[in-house]
Amino acid sequence: MNCDELQGHYELYVLGLAEEEESREIRQHLDRGCEVCMRELGSARELAAMVGGTAVMAAPPPALRRRILASVGVEARRLGWWAPVWGVAGITALSVAVFVALFFRGREVDLAQQLVDSREQVRNQTIELTRLTEAFAIMNGPDTTEASFGKGPQQPPKGRVFVNPAQGVLLIASNLPPAPNGKTYEMWLLPKRGMPMPAGLFQSQTDGTALYVRRGTVNVNGTNAVAVTLENAAGAPQPTVQPLIVAALPSNS
């Protein structure tokens, strides 16, 4: 097909509606560096982007911003497993500090700075608490299924997964070194039938620990195991290497 014959198919291609024959033709034109097709597809992508912009606007939760930044290594202070305790204690201590600062007037500048710092600390702790609350909700759910992995000496990553049908999957691991540059860990749900289902990308901490929450419903009865592979940083639609972690769910082990 020449470019004229492909007119009208570019938008279909971008929307995933083109027939296989036209899709293949367009890909071949692109592979040849066809400027006409590049231009036409650019216009089609502009149209698609504009349609995408018509979604009803919704506000993402504030914690999501920090989660995303944390995934590229911008970590707030590590709080550890006792974070909830420290969180409450920290908030209380900060409140007292603010009260004392207020009591001793004449230090308005210091006080203003303390307030800014306090708010930032409280905000960070609140975000961390939210993540841990999600994790605890999965761990403590009455219908949560739990599985261990890495018990053998030849499998360095050790830990547990908790799978809750309504709330999602929690993975806790140790001995999981930070992924090399350009790589990331990808979690998978291995169904009893069918292909592995991608369940999100995550990074471990520098000390080899990882706590990853994949929220959303899970068909626990239809799932054999939870697995983790090391993939290229953009992730993969299907595992490309043998898994580092395979946690077989109890009913299947």
Next chain:
Amino acid sequence: MTLLPLIMAVEVEGEAELVKRLQRRDPQALAALYDRYGRLVYSLILRVVRDTGVAEDLVQETFLRVWNRVQGFDAERGAVGPWLLAVARNRAIDYLRSTVGKARNSLEMEATEHPALFSDMEKDILATDKARQIKAALEKLSAHQRQVIELAYFEGLSQTEMAERMGQPLGTVKTWVRAALKNLRNELGTAVAI
């Protein structure tokens, strides 16, 4: 189709510099990118998956994917907003289809979101005035034409799947799709050089 007042006073000034900072692996640039497009990306993904928890995970994957692939993006000629939306839509549609055992062809997904493909596009395509134009253009479509565009874009259905969903012959659906795209092209002639 629910078409609410959009959007998007998306600031495109300094976008090339922002992309260059991303390419230098400046995490604060990712923060700036999120501040600029996070709401839009989240809204699109939530529209597709209709689950806030899943939407949050997919927004994270979207920004991580862009972060990891930005080296292939042309800072001077590229339009990062449309690229982000394409990546976001792919993640969301892929999730939606995986839940019903209809995984998408990964080659097709790669082909529609490669960063090099988003060069020489209008950088302000997501600006407010363009948003008004697309809204007006969509509102001029017939109900069936709007529905097929919505099913294609926000649910990732093929024309065959649309025909099954709508209980209409495939030929009829194809006619609606082509007419809808033609009308959009005509209406947006000044906005999109189609």
